[in-house]
Amino acid sequence: MKRVSFDAMSCSIAQALEIIGEWWTPLIIRDVSLGLRRFEQIQGDLGISRNILTDRLNKLVEDGILYRTNIAASGTRCDYRLTEKGLDFLPVLMTLMAWGDKWVEQPDGPYTELVHTTCDHVTHPHLVCDHCGEAITPQTTRSRAGAAFAHDPHHPLVRAAAARA
């Protein structure tokens, strides 16, 4: 299958997927966040081929999501850590995890639990508004085209409005 680049789509979701949407990438970020920081550890955990993992790690470093540290004098070993941009991605994984916990059958219970250290309870994160602090749900949000794109005939919201008209 030919992969089409999402670079040309201005949408933040499409552009985030351009960086992150690749099949293994979220699991590599998960592993590094859990403390698997060496190539061999991540490779052992995911069972991914060395070539693919090398590519993905290089891409994640290039995109500023991971950085290399504790590089051995020989240059052949290093640790991978999350940058601020990478740490900022973890809420996406937490939200994805909460969705999987709810909707994917797990006969033995959840594989991993998230503990909120502020209250020391297992937590299921949910979204609130940064303006009013109330819950954000699909029912209490609507999307609108950003000012620069409000009349762009390629914007999906402009297309959707045209389709309804």
Added chain:
Amino acid sequence: MKRVSFDAMSCSIAQALEIIGEWWTPLIIRDVSLGLRRFEQIQGDLGISRNILTDRLNKLVEDGILYRTNIAASGTRCDYRLTEKGLDFLPVLMTLMAWGDKWVEQPDGPYTELVHTTCDHVTHPHLVCDHCGEAITPQTTRSRAGAAFAHDPHHPLVRAAAARA
């Protein structure tokens, strides 16, 4: 590249990716949520091949994320809508969008904005704990293996602990 199935990985993130991780799928869900409900509309918006889109829509219906409605008597046209499971996925896209808004350069400003209808302001969702209501950040959370998996040598947290020991 051979695609490995994540079915065997119990982790909710891996299992959610098994359903959602496919390159086009999040954008199809986005389009349907924005009101593009017909095959031709989604196809026109994404510029995706008809074969691939047919496959993805069938998979999303099979996985219970979309359903078909307003099916024409001829059986050749229908609308796609999000199920409850599909609506529940939108917070993942909102979180991904917020990350993209923050970290991907957008010289013309955001392509799409999210308006919180409760307070009628543009919103940037963030995560709070369902137990104590306080903010959830990478700094205030830790992951632990679920009870059934606490001693599973394949669990990444058990691997990470072994690597530190």
